[in-house]
Amino acid sequence: MILTVTLNTALDLTYGVPELVPHASHRVSDVAERPGGKGLNVARVLSALGHETVVTGFAGGATGTVLRTLLAELSPRAAISADATSAPGGASGAAPASGAGDTPAPTPGFDSSPAPITDALVTVAGSTRRTIAVVDRATGDTTQLNEPGPLISADEWSAFLARYEELLAGADAVALCGSLPPGIHVGAYAELIRPARAADVPVFLDTSGEPLRRGIAARPDLIKPNADELAQLTGSRDPLRATRDARRRGAHTVVASLGPDGMLAVTPVGAWQASPPARVPGNPTGAGDSAVAGLLSGLVEGLSWPDRLRRAVALSTATVLSPTAGDFDRAAYEELLPRVGVEERTTAA
Amino acid sequence: MILTVTLNTALDLTYGVPELVPHASHRVSDVAERPGGKGLNVARVLSALGHETVVTGFAGGATGTVLRTLLAELSPRAAISADATSAPGGASGAAPASGAGDTPAPTPGFDSSPAPITDALVTVAGSTRRTIAVVDRATGDTTQLNEPGPLISADEWSAFLARYEELLAGADAVALCGSLPPGIHVGAYAELIRPARAADVPVFLDTSGEPLRRGIAARPDLIKPNADELAQLTGSRDPLRATRDARRRGAHTVVASLGPDGMLAVTPVGAWQASPPARVPGNPTGAGDSAVAGLLSGLVEGLSWPDRLRRAVALSTATVLSPTAGDFDRAAYEELLPRVGVEERTTAA
Numbered sequence: 002m003i004l005t006v007t008l009n010t011a012l013d014l015t016y017g018v019p020e021l022v023p024h025a026s027h028r029v030s031d032v033a034e035r036p037g038g039k040g041l042n043v044a045r046v047l048s049a050l051g052h053e054t055v056v057t058g059f060a061g062g063a064t065g066t067v068l069r070t071l072l073a074e075l076s077p078r079a080a081i082s083a084d085a086t087s088a089p090g091g092a093s094g095a096a097p098a099s100g101a102g103d104t105p106a107p108t109p110g111f112d113s114s115p116a117p118i119t120d121a122l123v124t125v126a127g128s129t130r131r132t133i134a135v136v137d138r139a140t141g142d143t144t145q146l147n148e149p150g151p152l153i154s155a156d157e158w159s160a161f162l163a164r165y166e167e168l169l170a171g172a173d174a175v176a177l178c179g180s181l182p183p184g185i186h187v188g189a190y191a192e193l194i195r196p197a198r199a200a201d202v203p204v205f206l207d208t209s210g211e212p213l214r215r216g217i218a219a220r221p222d223l224i225k226p227n228a229d230e231l232a233q234l235t236g237s238r239d240p241l242r243a244t245r246d247a248r249r250r251g252a253h254t255v256v257a258s259l260g261p262d263g264m265l266a267v268t269p270v271g272a273w274q275a276s277p278p279a280r281v282p283g284n285p286t287g288a289g290d291s292a293v294a295g296l297l298s299g300l301v302e303g304l305s306w307p308d309r310l311r312r313a314v315a316l317s318t319a320t321v322l323s324p325t326a327g328d329f330d331r332a333a334y335e336e337l338l339p340r341v342g343v344e345e346r347t348t349a350a
Numbered sequence: 351m352i353l354t355v356t357l358n359t360a361l362d363l364t365y366g367v368p369e370l371v372p373h374a375s376h377r378v379s380d381v382a383e384r385p386g387g388k389g390l391n392v393a394r395v396l397s398a399l400g401h402e403t404v405v406t407g408f409a410g411g412a413t414g415t416v417l418r419t420l421l422a423e424l425s426p427r428a429a430i431s432a433d434a435t436s437a438p439g440g441a442s443g444a445a446p447a448s449g450a451g452d453t454p455a456p457t458p459g460f461d462s463s464p465a466p467i468t469d470a471l472v473t474v475a476g477s478t479r480r481t482i483a484v485v486d487r488a489t490g491d492t493t494q495l496n497e498p499g500p501l502i503s504a505d506e507w508s509a510f511l512a513r514y515e516e517l518l519a520g521a522d523a524v525a526l527c528g529s530l531p532p533g534i535h536v537g538a539y540a541e542l543i544r545p546a547r548a549a550d551v552p553v554f555l556d557t558s559g560e561p562l563r564r565g566i567a568a569r570p571d572l573i574k575p576n577a578d579e580l581a582q583l584t585g586s587r588d589p590l591r592a593t594r595d596a597r598r599r600g601a602h603t604v605v606a607s608l609g610p611d612g613m614l615a616v617t618p619v620g621a622w623q624a625s626p627p628a629r630v631p632g633n634p635t636g637a638g639d640s641a642v643a644g645l646l647s648g649l650v651e652g653l654s655w656p657d658r659l660r661r662a663v664a665l666s667t668a669t670v671l672s673p674t675a676g677d678f679d680r681a682a683y684e685e686l687l688p689r690v691g692v693e694e695r696t697t698a699a
Contacts, residue, residue: 016495021372022493023370023372023486024370024486024492025494026494027494030498032497063412064412067412137372144370144371144372144373144375144376145376146365146367146378146482146484148378148381
């Protein structure tokens with residue numbers, strides 16, 4: 002299974018309004034609620050690709066209860082006890098919960114029935130934060146409001162560390178995702194990278210700012226910054242230069258997201274740039290999380306770097322195209338996959 | 351006791367941001383949650399004035415559970431079973447839940463320990479809505495986002511009607527407050543006014559648009575529209591003319607809110623205008639609900655019309671002055687009360 006860590010999970014609300022006007026009153030025309038936080042988004046895409054995933058991190062309060070209910074509804078094994086450690090191994094052999102009956106054994110990456118997502122979140126006293134995306138229905142433009150998240154106590158952090166090390170034992174890879182909630186020290190990701198490396202579990206780090214800077218020093222296998230995060234980290238806006246710099250700081254592989262231009266990967270065995278066949282209109286929310294899911298699943302399946310990048314770029318482009326923020330359009334993904342261009346880059350400094 | 355009806359209760363969230371910028375991402379610096387909807391706001395002020403209050407309407411889902419928990423925390427009798435019909439009579443004789451010990455028997459209107467608020471909400475399958483007030487911390491300007499509310503079924507409406515008629519039997523007055531949730535017919539307030547009048551319980555109606563227009567025809571004792579609501583109802587922006595027109599449509603008394611200029615009351619026994627001593631800066635959210643609480647408590651206490659208006663204007667001005675939206679500043683209220691000017695108006699058409 003693949004483990005994703007979301008220390009600051011969120012109940013993601015999407016509000017449709019005709020147009021957001023500051024200092025006016027708005028009737029919200031439609032409300033959508035879903036479990037959020039980067040690691041949960043990554044898990045949802047991994048599940049859609051047929052990879053069994055375990056999610057951990059923190060959840061609490063009434064919003065945490067709603068988040069966990071919605072998370073359970075995502076999984077085809079929702080009715081089965083969510084004891085992470087009792088469900089090792091792949092989902093490939095599991096029967097679908099509601100039988101379409103005509104699907105063959107699922108192929109990872111192209112399975113049409115989602116694999117289980119197991120809830121291994123640690124319950125905390127504080128309340129899981131809400132995030133609100135206010136979408137102008139005329140233009141699709143989005144205004145984002147993010148609550149800070151619950152204050153995590155030292156005891157809650159210790160309980161999480163114990164759960165995390167237990168889960169690592171059964172993980173093929175782990176992704177550490179998103180912002181830190183109040184109360185968690187800024188070097189937390191470094192503290193999570195070390196036991197993963199000691200256990201030989203490949204570890205991805207997808208965060209920004211000081212948590213990224215401190216995390217890199219613990220030598221994660223992969224980071225996936227966007228251009229702004231990379232510039233903030235290295236001081237350079239030249240992708241190749243900044244990517245090389247980020248590797249010198251400790252990341253084994255850096256996959257820089259270049260937005261609509263695709264991705265640049267600098268790895269220990271070479272460098273590649275992958276580009277979508279065309280620029281596409283849509284909402285980029287969640288495109289980065291889909292890319293992480295593509296890279297993680299490609300690693301676990303033993304794909305070559307060009308194939309991992311092809312998948313990551315096709316998934317993130319199919320996410321931009323999807324009418325629902327953060328979901329990916331499966332038909333678009335399958336159509337895009339063979340059309341993503343990958344070329345080798347020289348990395349000589 | 352005083353009964354308030356809130357068919358579309360809300361979990362009111364206040365988000366502080368440096369400045370709301372459309373299509374940008376915002377970290378919310380502070381989050382406040384409280385039970386909302388106009389009738390609940392009125393009940394909170396009545397409780398602060400020492401009047402025992404029962405709240406009914408609908409609540410459901412996770413947001414409804416949070417709302418009811420917060421509502422219970424407001425009341426000094428939170429630990430006692432919320433069976434409305436078993437708690438008739440005033441709160442004046444009740445001992446404070448946590449003993450300051452040095453307070454004399456409370457005087458309604460000036461009691462410093464709040465009277466109980468009893469939760470007689472009807473549980474529904476849908477989820478209580480959220481409202482979000484996004485406050486620019488630099489200027490205090492507020493952007494409001496209101497969810498529509500749960501769909502109420504015919505069975506839930508019937509269950510509410512039965513609860514309402516039962517509660518009316520013990521009520522000294524009833525206030526029908528706010529918007530209608532989806533599923534409730536637009537003539538609902540008329541349906542609630544008739545049994546109140548049949549039971550000789552004075553009934554206030556504080557709503558707007560078509561629910562107000564339909565409600566007035568059932569002859570409520572009092573409506574409290576603001577200038578916009580009055581203009582929408584009557585087509586006139588002249589307060590005296592519009593107020594007279596609203597009375598002809600069925601309201602026995604019309605108290606028109608004139609914003610910072612105070613209130614104009616046209617009653618069966620005369621007309622008065624009450625004005626605060628000065629214009630005050632602040633947030634007008636909840637000022638109208640405080641005015642309703644002032645008028646209701648003044649009615650139940652048998653105050654003269656000038657004294658009821660004095661209280662309503664002092665309370666709403668003290669609400670504008672309060673740093674927390676919807677709360678009133680007690681010291682300001684007591685200081686303002688004797689300084690509110692009231693003059694008689696002629697109503698001859």
